[in-house]
Amino acid sequence: MSKGLSFLREAIVGRPNDDVAVDEDRRTAPQALDAPDGRARAVVDAVLPAVDGGRFAVKRVAGECVTIEAHVFTDGHDVPRVMLQWWKEGSTRREELPMKLRNNDEWHASFVAPAPGRYRYTVLAWVDAFESWHHEMQRRVEPQDIRIAARVGAQDIRAAAARASGSDRDELTQWAGALEEGAADAQMDTAALKAMALDEQRTATVRRFPDRQLQVRFAAELPLVVERLRARFGSWYELFPRSAGDAPGAHGTLRDVAQRLPLVAAMGFDVLYMPPIHPIGRVQRKGRNNTLVTEPGDVGSPWAIGAQEGGHKALLPELGTLEDFQALVADALQLGVELAMDIAFQCAPDHPYVKEHPAWFRWRPDGSVQYAENPPKKYQDIYPFNFESEDWQGLWEELKSVIEFWIAQGVKIFRVDNPHTKSFAFWEWVIGEIKREHPDAIFLAEAFTRPKVMHRLAKLGYSQSYTYFTWRNSKEELTRYFTELTEAPGVDYFRPNAWPNTPDILHAALQGGQEAVFKSRLLLAATLSANYGIYGPAYELMEHLPRMSNGTASEEYLDSEKYELRSWDWSGDAGLRPLITRINEIRRSNAALQDNRGLTFLRIDNDHLVAYMKQSEDGANVIVTVVNLDPWNTQTGWLALDPRELGIEEDQPFQMHDLLTDQRFVWRGRHHYIQLDPHRLPAHVMSVRQRLRDERDFDYFQ
Amino acid sequence: MSKGLSFLREAIVGRPNDDVAVDEDRRTAPQALDAPDGRARAVVDAVLPAVDGGRFAVKRVAGECVTIEAHVFTDGHDVPRVMLQWWKEGSTRREELPMKLRNNDEWHASFVAPAPGRYRYTVLAWVDAFESWHHEMQRRVEPQDIRIAARVGAQDIRAAAARASGSDRDELTQWAGALEEGAADAQMDTAALKAMALDEQRTATVRRFPDRQLQVRFAAELPLVVERLRARFGSWYELFPRSAGDAPGAHGTLRDVAQRLPLVAAMGFDVLYMPPIHPIGRVQRKGRNNTLVTEPGDVGSPWAIGAQEGGHKALLPELGTLEDFQALVADALQLGVELAMDIAFQCAPDHPYVKEHPAWFRWRPDGSVQYAENPPKKYQDIYPFNFESEDWQGLWEELKSVIEFWIAQGVKIFRVDNPHTKSFAFWEWVIGEIKREHPDAIFLAEAFTRPKVMHRLAKLGYSQSYTYFTWRNSKEELTRYFTELTEAPGVDYFRPNAWPNTPDILHAALQGGQEAVFKSRLLLAATLSANYGIYGPAYELMEHLPRMSNGTASEEYLDSEKYELRSWDWSGDAGLRPLITRINEIRRSNAALQDNRGLTFLRIDNDHLVAYMKQSEDGANVIVTVVNLDPWNTQTGWLALDPRELGIEEDQPFQMHDLLTDQRFVWRGRHHYIQLDPHRLPAHVMSVRQRLRDERDFDYFQ
Numbered sequence A, B: 001m002s003k004g005l006s007f008l009r010e011a012i013v014g015r016p017n018d019d020v021a022v023d024e025d026r027r028t029a030p031q032a033l034d035a036p037d038g039r040a041r042a043v044v045d046a047v048l049p050a051v052d053g054g055r056f057a058v059k060r061v062a063g064e065c066v067t068i069e070a071h072v073f074t075d076g077h078d079v080p081r082v083m084l085q086w087w088k089e090g091s092t093r094r095e096e097l098p099m100k101l102r103n104n105d106e107w108h109a110s111f112v113a114p115a116p117g118r119y120r121y122t123v124l125a126w127v128d129a130f131e132s133w134h135h136e137m138q139r140r141v142e143p144q145d146i147r148i149a150a151r152v153g154a155q156d157i158r159a160a161a162a163r164a165s166g167s168d169r170d171e172l173t174q175w176a177g178a179l180e181e182g183a184a185d186a187q188m189d190t191a192a193l194k195a196m197a198l199d200e201q202r203t204a205t206v207r208r209f210p211d212r213q214l215q216v217r218f219a220a221e222l223p224l225v226v227e228r229l230r231a232r233f234g235s236w237y238e239l240f241p242r243s244a245g246d247a248p249g250a251h252g253t254l255r256d257v258a259q260r261l262p263l264v265a266a267m268g269f270d271v272l273y274m275p276p277i278h279p280i281g282r283v284q285r286k287g288r289n290n291t292l293v294t295e296p297g298d299v300g301s302p303w304a305i306g307a308q309e310g311g312h313k314a315l316l317p318e319l320g321t322l323e324d325f326q327a328l329v330a331d332a333l334q335l336g337v338e339l340a341m342d343i344a345f346q347c348a349p350d351h352p353y354v355k356e357h358p359a360w361f362r363w364r365p366d367g368s369v370q371y372a373e374n375p376p377k378k379y380q381d382i383y384p385f386n387f388e389s390e391d392w393q394g395l396w397e398e399l400k401s402v403i404e405f406w407i408a409q410g411v412k413i414f415r416v417d418n419p420h421t422k423s424f425a426f427w428e429w430v431i432g433e434i435k436r437e438h439p440d441a442i443f444l445a446e447a448f449t450r451p452k453v454m455h456r457l458a459k460l461g462y463s464q465s466y467t468y469f470t471w472r473n474s475k476e477e478l479t480r481y482f483t484e485l486t487e488a489p490g491v492d493y494f495r496p497n498a499w500p501n502t503p504d505i506l507h508a509a510l511q512g513g514q515e516a517v518f519k520s521r522l523l524l525a526a527t528l529s530a531n532y533g534i535y536g537p538a539y540e541l542m543e544h545l546p547r548m549s550n551g552t553a554s555e556e557y558l559d560s561e562k563y564e565l566r567s568w569d570w571s572g573d574a575g576l577r578p579l580i581t582r583i584n585e586i587r588r589s590n591a592a593l594q595d596n597r598g599l600t601f602l603r604i605d606n607d608h609l610v611a612y613m614k615q616s617e618d619g620a621n622v623i624v625t626v627v628n629l630d631p632w633n634t635q636t637g638w639l640a641l642d643p644r645e646l647g648i649e650e651d652q653p654f655q656m657h658d659l660l661t662d663q664r665f666v667w668r669g670r671h672h673y674i675q676l677d678p679h680r681l682p683a684h685v686m687s688v689r690q691r692l693r694d695e696r697d698f699d700y701f702q
Helices: A003-007 A129-138 A143-163 A166-184 A190-197 A200-207 A254-266 A322-334 A352-356 A392-408 A424-437 A451-460 A475-485 A515-528 A577-589 B003-007 B129-139 B143-163 B166-184 B190-197 B200-207 B254-266 B322-334 B352-356 B392-408 B424-437 B451-460 B475-485 B515-528 B577-589
Strands: A043-048 A058-061 A065-073 A080-088 A095-098 A100-103 A106-112 A117-127 A222-227 A234-238 A271-273 A338-343 A372-374 A377-379 A413-416 A442-445 A464-466 A496-498 A531-535 A546-549 A552-557 A599-602 A609-615 A622-628 A635-640 A654-658 A664-667 A671-676 A683-689 B043-048 B058-061 B065-073 B080-088 B095-098 B100-103 B106-112 B117-127 B222-227 B234-238 B271-273 B338-343 B372-374 B377-379 B413-416 B442-445 B464-466 B496-498 B531-535 B546-549 B552-557 B599-602 B609-615 B622-628 B635-640 B654-658 B664-667 B671-676 B683-689
Touching (some): A043 A117, A065 A080, A129 A143, A143 A166, A143 A200, A254 A322, A271 A413, A322 A338, A338 A392, A442 A451, A451 B043, A451 B065, A515 A531, A609 A635, B043 B117, B065 B080, B095 B106, B143 B200, B166 B190, B166 B200, B254 B322, B451 B464, B515 B531, B622 B671
Parallel strands (some): A496 A531, B271 B338
Antiparallel strands (some): A080 A095, A100 A106, A599 A609, A635 A671, B065 B106, B100 B106, B372 B377
């Protein structure tokens, strides 16, 4: 049993049919649930955003604006004051910001997310007697009411003076006295008395000394995880190092990968992700095209990790040495590319762990280790860890040390293979632990699984997640899915990373090999999702033949790199590389494409055309994308886009600048003609230029 | 300070800029957040319904089906078992029900809400080794796999045997042995071995002895308040007792009200609600039509409570004695009508509390009590209680005793006047206290206030709430509002009570006096909302003249009963009484109209026509209502209603029975013609007859 029991929150493990004594909730004396003093009248009904009431953290990136909303009110007409409190976990210093009422009892305050780390926030509120008085005084008309109100206000001001000191106290005491004198002076004009009572400068002084004795504190301290920008925005490129060489048939090396870095950087990718680079098991090794029998020279699947040369902390000797790896990390960083490591917590039968830690595996009565299976499917080359092991603590520690090992080599981004087949409690712990020491670590979940499982992984700490994008192809599917991804509460913890292909998924839409499909899926991923990636060079070279299985096309690539070496064309202008380069340039220079918030689908009267707008947080950058989903025919339609939503006057022309082609269109009104020929380019990615110059901008017009 | 401080949950009151030491969350040893044992692999991601994560209770009525949904899964392909646990608060006995997987990791279980009271529920789950094995065994094909699996299963079965006893233990031990022998016997047919392993009866035995060591418990124990049916369904009738007499100008009495009971009962009302019946203040008494000056004989507003004769526990002498009141309660019950009391926690200036408990009021520097005001509006006849009083505990106790006093007289339903101008913490406490002793007490909030305030009152314990129905008149407004009211989470705690009029609100739509409007608003309220009410006889006699204010029509009635005696026609067939009688009969005999769930708006291609369907919980009762909102013209339209949604085959004719007129229509297909002449009746309220008889039902057809 772990030392950490003291950390338990509310959760207990019972036995079946426990007759547990229940805390009796038998109150009789008057008491309030939200505050110890029944006189506390402010209500903090909700604080947003929140994930599962604070069980999980909201995610933001450093430098981003964090806007907190609180639903606060009180009984009657009195005026609450509301404070947002936020702090770094573990710090005693708390920041406090006044919240402002927008409407409908919704109060807001914002702060800039600081350096990566874990933070908390909550809201405090109290009914402010002075503020309520001030609010009423503004609307008072009758002289007698004003006189009495001035005397009431003087009481509150004297109370504030007692909480103040020095010149503030003097100022307030004097003001209270003047109000009382004025109220008593029958000669004094009550309009002047009212003006004195509403004096702005002195009002501001009182506000600095509020009476917070009866403040109410929202019950939850909501967690916030701040990550670095790359968690929210990045373009990923996946390649198999063993196919990175020039000579066909020769096993590629990490040095070969280093040779590809300039191309990857030139294409504008931020992250270079490599499948596992560890020794590959020899026992039960899979042959080409996932066959059960190997032939001499078969290299096996990189995800069958571990052999006599070592396991998760070792390198496949054919790829090179740890020094080569460190050099690759350094070279990449020089070019602005970060290396992403694959974390696949599973073992080949000959992984050293099997002998060294038999307790970490599930043993069958025949003395063999239980391999991965989902009957009738079997994966004899993979031994899963047994997360119900008696030595689960030893297992967790060792797996954590794997991540730490690669962090020590300079890696900060981890793509995690099939996280949903490992214990969720483990992931929550290990990601929390790693990020506590390394708040800039980023974890991408390969969570191709059921929706709730996928979301749980995001909640418990994954920075990003693979998505169903690959299987969302029609206008309706794309619209519904990306609308869902940009809505609360998911948008606050689930960051999609959209991939048109992966080594495991060659979607049927791509199997026709049409260039227009490869282009449109690329552009959709790159403009719908702030994080996207491709598995190359298969993607840009439009590799499209599937492996046939019982006469039907599978979603696997024919002659997949997962099981054999491949040789690729690495020239800079091959296939879609120029288009990829262009779209990545566009992504880097347009803030709207670097965030998933601010996505709005636009109406267009053709089901082959999907149109959407992305706006940057500050509203200054607006990108409108229209994609023709039909790879065969030119499609036309009328796009509904009201210029007033862009801050442009209704009858003012504005310019749409297609960033892919550099074409410029002048639009006016609310409906705009679109025509897209898939044989040229199946999409517009247009920047909105706020206003066109006209004669009034000409020097002599004035 | 209250004794109840120990009850505080998480909420603390801080001082400004507290440098509070924060619990450091510095874990290093492996540990899970949801369970003390890291091997616990089940995940309970959500339990629904829940209101604010369990801070407030979900509401149901006794006899209703309570369906709980849990989102439960585990890593990989293993099979969780999920249990719903529920119990009465304060009881040590816990009921446990197995939950069933519907789809998408959503598990369900239902129980019938027991007697009114407070309950709790939560969910437990564990990964079940035997169940996972059983699930895999079903799909195993290869003989060798089946043999090994039989041996694995035998281990789990032996473990279950160890948890069992007596004949169960013997049965399981024998079964495990047989499986092991069969697996070892090379002659044994593996199909037979598999069949033996999947034996249903023995499987059921194992399931009774699960291994729950690693079970996970959802962190929250969610509260459930069960009320009696009247909280969910009831027809209310409001009348002013002082206008209940026969002789014009004579002050009506409680005995006069008793004379009206047969009429109220005959009209089919369940609840008779009377404005306050306490002594009415004389100081600052309002005159007719809300004037500031009274004339001799002016009776004042019943909401200006308290005079020398007494306060909230006294009766206005003109109305009668406490014995009269008790007799009225008893007479009403005889006729199936319950009396609802008005709770208006405010005082006239001459209320005895003002002298006896000066600390309960806010005093101004001139020695006067602060009356109610919202500058520039003043209500000098009303002194609000000061919920920030030093003696707040004394105030709370006294107000609670007022409710208890009337419960002792036989009243169990309370309509609370302006609850949003009294402390929310007080309401939560007092309703909780009262319902703990009297779980059948019902509270209706007159919460004509902002949406979040209205919802908070419902959350903290009000059984029902007045709504914005009065101001929702167009098809779009009605559709949007009632859709919102029937959606989670509101539907789980907010029960609307829809009123087409109140003594305070004569909506402009009624001011034209058209009979069709009075009819349609009545029928909308009675069919859209399970709880509805009218303020009569003003409503059914179609009283429609507003008091003019500065030349424009107010929403107040002209010559309102709030300030003077009125005399009414009490004959059974006057005005809309026959229609009211009919619709209340329909409500009583159709379960679909007794619940707010199961409301679906139907498409109809005319904006003057609004159409909707209500289905009872068991689906057996379906009511389709169509209302013509245009009081002038006959309107026609095509109603979209797919018979398949009613369980009727697509090409099968079905009968629609208009329960208002007894007309019967035969419909077929998906689109149905509607024609409504407002001068006859502006609505259809139709029951769906599931299937028409045809020749196949005729005896000789077979």
